[in-house]
Amino acid sequence: MTHPWWHDAVVYQIYPRSFMDSNNDGMGDLPGIISKLDYLAQLGIDVIWLSPVFKSPMDDNGYDISDYEDIAPEFGTLADMDRLIAAAKVRGIRIILDLVVNHSSDEHPWFVSARQSKESPYRDFYIWRQPQADGSPPSDLHSYFGGSMWEFDEPTGEYYLHQFSKKQPDLNWDNPAVPEAVHAMMNRWLDRGVAGFRMDVIDLIGKDVDRGIFAKGPKLHDRLQAMNQATFGQRDALTVGEAWSADTEEAKRYSNPNGNELSMVFQFEHIVIGWDPEHGKWKPRPFNLVELKQVFAKWQTELHGQGWNSLFWNNHDLPRAVSKYGDPGQYRVRSAKMLAIALHLMQGTPYIYQGEELGMTNVQFDAIDDYQDIETRNLFAERVAAGHDASEMMAAIHENSRDNARTPMHWDDSDYAGFSQSQSWLKVNPNYREINAAQCLADPESVFFCYQQLIKLRKANDVIVHGDFELLLPEHEKVFAYLRVDQANTLLVCTNFSAESVSVQLPESLLHKQGDCLISNLEQRTTLDENLTLAPFEAFVIRWEKTPA
Ligand code: GLC
Numbered sequence: 001m002t003h004p005w006w007h008d009a010v011v012y013q014i015y016p017r018s019f020m021d022s023n024n025d026g027m028g029d030l031p032g033i034i035s036k037l038d039y040l041a042q043l044g045i046d047v048i049w050l051s052p053v054f055k056s057p058m059d060d061n062g063y064d065i066s067d068y069e070d071i072a073p074e075f076g077t078l079a080d081m082d083r084l085i086a087a088a089k090v091r092g093i094r095i096i097l098d099l100v101v102n103h104s105s106d107e108h109p110w111f112v113s114a115r116q117s118k119e120s121p122y123r124d125f126y127i128w129r130q131p132q133a134d135g136s137p138p139s140d141l142h143s144y145f146g147g148s149m150w151e152f153d154e155p156t157g158e159y160y161l162h163q164f165s166k167k168q169p170d171l172n173w174d175n176p177a178v179p180e181a182v183h184a185m186m187n188r189w190l191d192r193g194v195a196g197f198r199m200d201v202i203d204l205i206g207k208d209v210d211r212g213i214f215a216k217g218p219k220l221h222d223r224l225q226a227m228n229q230a231t232f233g234q235r236d237a238l239t240v241g242e243a244w245s246a247d248t249e250e251a252k253r254y255s256n257p258n259g260n261e262l263s264m265v266f267q268f269e270h271i272v273i274g275w276d277p278e279h280g281k282w283k284p285r286p287f288n289l290v291e292l293k294q295v296f297a298k299w300q301t302e303l304h305g306q307g308w309n310s311l312f313w314n315n316h317d318l319p320r321a322v323s324k325y326g327d328p329g330q331y332r333v334r335s336a337k338m339l340a341i342a343l344h345l346m347q348g349t350p351y352i353y354q355g356e357e358l359g360m361t362n363v364q365f366d367a368i369d370d371y372q373d374i375e376t377r378n379l380f381a382e383r384v385a386a387g388h389d390a391s392e393m394m395a396a397i398h399e400n401s402r403d404n405a406r407t408p409m410h411w412d413d414s415d416y417a418g419f420s421q422s423q424s425w426l427k428v429n430p431n432y433r434e435i436n437a438a439q440c441l442a443d444p445e446s447v448f449f450c451y452q453q454l455i456k457l458r459k460a461n462d463v464i465v466h467g468d469f470e471l472l473l474p475e476h477e478k479v480f481a482y483l484r485v486d487q488a489n490t491l492l493v494c495t496n497f498s499a500e501s502v503s504v505q506l507p508e509s510l511l512h513k514q515g516d517c518l519i520s521n522l523e524q525r526t527t528l529d530e531n532l533t534l535a536p537f538e539a540f541v542i543r544w545e546k547t548p549a
């Protein structure tokens with residue numbers, strides 16, 4: 001079947017400051033990434049999504065950009081970037097950049113000029129409003145990183161809007177000069193050889209501030225279509241929109257097969273079902289597999305043929321999957337493989353976040369000061385000041401802080417995990433002596449080789465890429481099982497999300513038939529009978545070829 005190249009691609013996300021430090025200043029960098037390209041080629045990934053490497057005061061670790069067309073000195077130079085693009089290409093790996101254009105840094109020359117005077121040609125690049133009569137902010141909106149969304153700016157006596165930190169002023173997409181500047185910048189990067197963009201909080205660029213609309217604003221899709229036409233539309237790029245607000249209908253608009261918006265969405269419904277409706281990630285809800293399966297099944301069936309989804313457990317904003325959904329202890333390796341198998345056999349483009357392929361776990365720092373993430377630090381201070389219990393907040397941080405994903409990559413068991421030879425910007429997870437890439441590469445049964453095999457399977461089996469999806473046992477509280485079906489094959493994916501042995505009753509049509517086992521994390525099963533008992537965290541995939549009629 002002919003299809004866009006990214007339908008069977010697997011993306012690997014790199015968080016540059018935590019991936020590999022080449023010059024031992026404790027900070028990951030571009031030459032460090034280049035030195036690990038052979039490792040990534042061995043894993044078999046097709047695309048690297050590089051979290052931001054642009055010039056930035058690093059208030060939000062680079063999601064606050066002060067120059068979209070230069071590299072942060074701590075990460076390297078433009079020449080390093082060119083070398084990375086070229087060295088990746090030699091290995092068949094494409095690079096996509098993080099496009100952070102809902103907001104810039106307050107240190108971007110646009111904002112520096114905008115705040116100086118109301119007459120600045122850049123004033124209207126941002127969103128300014130008069131104080132209320134008593135001097136208070138225009139409205140009582142709350143920013144994602146704590147405090148008001150409005151920041152008073154002395155020189156001109158007005159407030160500017162920032163949905164994230166006050167060092168991340170929102171750009172004004174109602175001003176045509178903003179998309180114009182953004183499109184030109186995107187084209188220069190495409191000309192430089194990048195293969196596309198991951199679009200940071202892209203669902204927010206259609207905002208209509210005075211009507212209190214932020215996500216899914218009225219002009220959002222027009223703006224994406226205009227961006228597509230002005231930039232990547234004719235370039236065979238991969239574009240993935242981060243969209244916390246997307247439901248399936250919305251996702252079909254973003255990723256419709258006509259291709260006039262984006263390649264795919266990156267949505268979080270399977271993540272936020274684990275959060276409290278009011279307190280969000282700071283009050284985690286117990287994991288509920290039945291709900292999770294419903295969400296996966298809904299996205300699998302509703303987008304089939306009508307859109308394209310990303311598949312992920314992890315990114316730089318989320319806790320480590322093995323800690324969240326698996327077992328970071330006794331069954332760490334087995335449950336990490338189970339999670340990989342459960343995810344990678346679905347339809348969509350899989351994303352692997354650095355260290356996931358090693359089964360890296362959450363970290364638990366005792367002191368709040370050991371956390372570096374602006375969200376974690378601000379929200380701890382804000383919520384404790386508001387009367388929330390500090391130890392409960394610490395427990396929530398241990399479970400859901402973004403720093404769980406951001407501790408440096410574990411390359412080997414030497415000091416600082418082989419990431420650096422000096423103290424890293426964020427402490428390493430102390431379990432690096434057992435969990436690291438060197439150990440994984442030396443063990444054919446490691447999590448790494450499970451991911452390698454899953455990537456190969458996707459390329460060799462069109463049914464994984466395009467087959468129909470059917471959820472089995474929807475009410476089972478411990479087992480996630482589904483079929484993928486096309487004209488030539490039926491695949492059964494069967495995974496136990498619990499630390500107990502469980503018996504399951506699969507449909508009779510699947511019993512007593514000889515198939516082959518595509519992948520498993522325990523025994524190689526090739527047939528099923530009435531009494532199937534799954535071991536703790538067991539996962540397997542059986543394929544039956546249809547005999548032509
Ligand atoms: C996205 C990024 C996150 C960042 C935020 C603001 O959600 O993934 O890391 O803090 O946008 O740019």
Ligand code: CA
Binds near residue numbers: 024025074
């Ligand atoms: Ca460095």
